[in-house]
Amino acid sequence: MIFKDELTNSKAFSQLKKDIKSRLGHAYMIVSFDDALTDSFFTLAAMRIYCERGTGCGECAECKKVLHSTHSDIFHINEKGEKIKVEDISKGLIDTVNVKHLVNRKLYFIHRADLMLPAAQNKLLKTLEDPPEDVTIFLGVANESSMLATVASRVRKIYMDSFDEDAIFNFLVGQNIPEEAASVAAACSDGMPGRALTLAKDEEYVALYRSALEVFKKLQKSSDVLAVESFMQKTSNVSKLVDLMAIVARDMLVSKNDKELMLSKHIGGEIVSLADGYSELALAKIAGLINNFRKKQSVNVNGVACLDSLLFSILEVRHKWQR
Numbered sequence: 001m002i003f004k005d006e007l008t009n010s011k012a013f014s015q016l017k018k019d020i021k022s023r024l025g026h027a028y029m030i031v032s033f034d035d036a037l038t039d040s041f042f043t044l045a046a047m048r049i050y051c052e053r054g055t056g057c058g059e060c061a062e063c064k065k066v067l068h069s070t071h072s073d074i075f076h077i078n079e080k081g082e083k084i085k086v087e088d089i090s091k092g093l094i095d096t097v098n099v100k101h102l103v104n105r106k107l108y109f110i111h112r113a114d115l116m117l118p119a120a121q122n123k124l125l126k127t128l129e130d131p132p133e134d135v136t137i138f139l140g141v142a143n144e145s146s147m148l149a150t151v152a153s154r155v156r157k158i159y160m161d162s163f164d165e166d167a168i169f170n171f172l173v174g175q176n177i178p179e180e181a182a183s184v185a186a187a188c189s190d191g192m193p194g195r196a197l198t199l200a201k202d203e204e205y206v207a208l209y210r211s212a213l214e215v216f217k218k219l220q221k222s223s224d225v226l227a228v229e230s231f232m233q234k235t236s237n238v239s240k241l242v243d244l245m246a247i248v249a250r251d252m253l254v255s256k257n258d259k260e261l262m263l264s265k266h267i268g269g270e271i272v273s274l275a276d277g278y279s280e281l282a283l284a285k286i287a288g289l290i291n292n293f294r295k296k297q298s299v300n301v302n303g304v305a306c307l308d309s310l311l312f313s314i315l316e317v318r319h320k321w322q323r
């Protein structure tokens with residue numbers, strides 16, 4: 001389980017704690033792009049619900065069964081996070097949902113429920129419309145828009161918090177991630193610790209960060225654009241590279257004011273000298289340009305095709321807003 005303490009104190013979990021105390025609903029949708037964090041949330045939820053001390057202590061017999069995945073009233077569907085078909089819901093849920101529970105309440109955890117095919121969602125809908133007493137179904141959902149409105153309207157929604165970068169950085173360092181990789185990964189994680197951990201363990205990551213610095217070094221005038229574009233295309237992952245360019249641009253901007261607030265403290269000197277060539281306003285606008293590009297890219301797989309226009313825009317902004 002990752003990020004246990006922070007998650008226990010999160011807004012999202014507090015919402016569930018309140019319900020456990022008063023009256024637990026029949027179905028919840030936990031909305032988060034961070035699959036590992038959703039899995040942690042599921043474990044915490046089950047501990048809290050079954051715990052002999054009512055706290056999710058992690059030490060009583062019930063909590064231990066949850067932690068060791070040996071609890072007979074807990075059912076998991078799609079732990080691998082793949083497509084969920086009708087038969088997965090039939091076998092995993094419909095066949096057992098009306099069978100009497102052993103301890104007090106049966107819990108179903110559907111991982112990446114947004115990957116349920118519509119037919120499977122319709123199958124689930126019948127149970128959601130007429131839920132057996134003492135059954136609670138949790139849906140872990142990354143893309144809320146993939147859920148049928150009929151399903152979404154029958155579940156209580158809990159939106160996962162976005163966590164702050166310092167907390168994520170400390171968590172990563174606690175996982176034995178070297179500080180350099182931890183600061184880059186925390187900065188690129190959009191507040192998601194599970195994603196940060198994946199990034200931090202990704203060996204190419206720090207290398208790509210270096211490449212992001214290199215892009216700003218090489219990009220000086222419009223005749224450089226072609227060469228820089230081809231340099232970017234040759235890196236192992238253009239979209240990650242652009243994410244890292246956003247971090248570099250943000251740090252360049254921050255370095256103009258308070259160097260203490262920079263995320264990538266380990267390469268502070270390089271950032272400061274890179275930032276020398278840009279005005280503060282230009283850097284703010286460039287950070288915005290790169291973020292817009294990332295947004296477009298996340299909805300359009302061909303986003304990489306407009307790399308050259310991103311590079312030209314950076315130069316244009318830099319020139320237009322000199323000092």
Ligand SMILES: [Zn+2]
Binds near residue numbers: 051056059
């Ligand atoms: Zn316990």
